[in-house]
Amino acid sequence: MLKALILLGLIAAFPAHADPSGTLRVIDADTVDIGGARVRLYGLDAPEMGQPCLLDGQSIDCGRWAADLVRARFEGQYARCITRDIDRYGRQVATCDVGGADIGQVIVAAGWAVAYRRYTMRYDLDEKAAAVAGRGLWASVMQDPETYRASRSIAPAAPDPACNIKGNISGNGRIYHRPGNRDYDRTVINEAQGERWFCSEAEARAAGWRAARN
Known part of the structure; x- marks a missing residue:
């Protein structure tokens, strides 16, 4: 009986989600598939697909633009991740590296996403350096991704108020x-x-x- 209880305790101590590793496929600038797992990169926030911004005097889809740059840098490479949380969509929130480079740090330092300070200050200085240098998104006029989402997140009301x-x-x-x-x-x-x-x-x-x- 004691051995069974110890075994159950050891099983409970292990995380429900294993740390992902494998070939990386880019979904957008802050979300990737790694080894069959959908991973939301920890500590950064990228513009949404379809989010407009003004770059070099032209209006572009900043979400797609940033995703294309991340894809060109990391697509198809082998990544190792450490899971830190599970978000409300069931995605693993993780820090990941490729060849010893922190993917999130590379993305924020290049100006392809912003630091997500609501959750961590991990990439605060990387964002500040990108902003000072005018790299990536910092050369554009763009609404903060979180603010942009909030402006579009008012869901339609229930068709029947009694069934809400x-x-x-x-x-x-x-x-x-x-x-x-x-x-x-x-x-x-x-x-x-x-x-x-x-x-x-x-x-x-x-x-x-x-x-x-x-």
């Missing part, structure tokens, strides 16, 4: 959000992907959804 519980599908499974939950306002329901509205928690649970933790 949001049944969302993410990497964490089928989760329902009630008004007042932390992520309720920014959760958008895409019925084409199987997401739906519920009129009660009992209805949501019966359909296979579970309650959001926050």
Whole structure:
């Protein structure tokens, strides 16, 4: 019995998600696939796909522009990562390196993304150096990515005010959000992907959804 309890304790001590390693494929300037895992790079925030900015007097898609630069630098190379968190989309949030170089540091220092100081000051000085030198995004006129997302994150209201519980599908499974939950306002329901509205928690649970933790 004692041996069984010790074994269970050792299993619980290991993380649920192994640290990813493998060939890197770029999704956007702060999100990559590594060894089959979707990884959100820790400590940086890149412009969204479709986010406009003014560069050299021309309006461009800054998200695609930054992603293309990251892709040219890292695509197809072997990366090793250390997982630091799991985000609300089920992605591993990790620091990663290629050939001993910290990918996040390279991206921020080149001005292809900004330091995400809300979570860490890890790349604060790298961003400041890029800003002073006018590298990458710092040579453009661009709205901060987080501010840009916030301006676009007001989700449509429920078609029926009496059925306002949001049944969302993410990497964490089928989760329902009630008004007042932390992520309720920014959760958008895409019925084409199987997401739906519920009129009660009992209805949501019966359909296979579970309650959001926050």
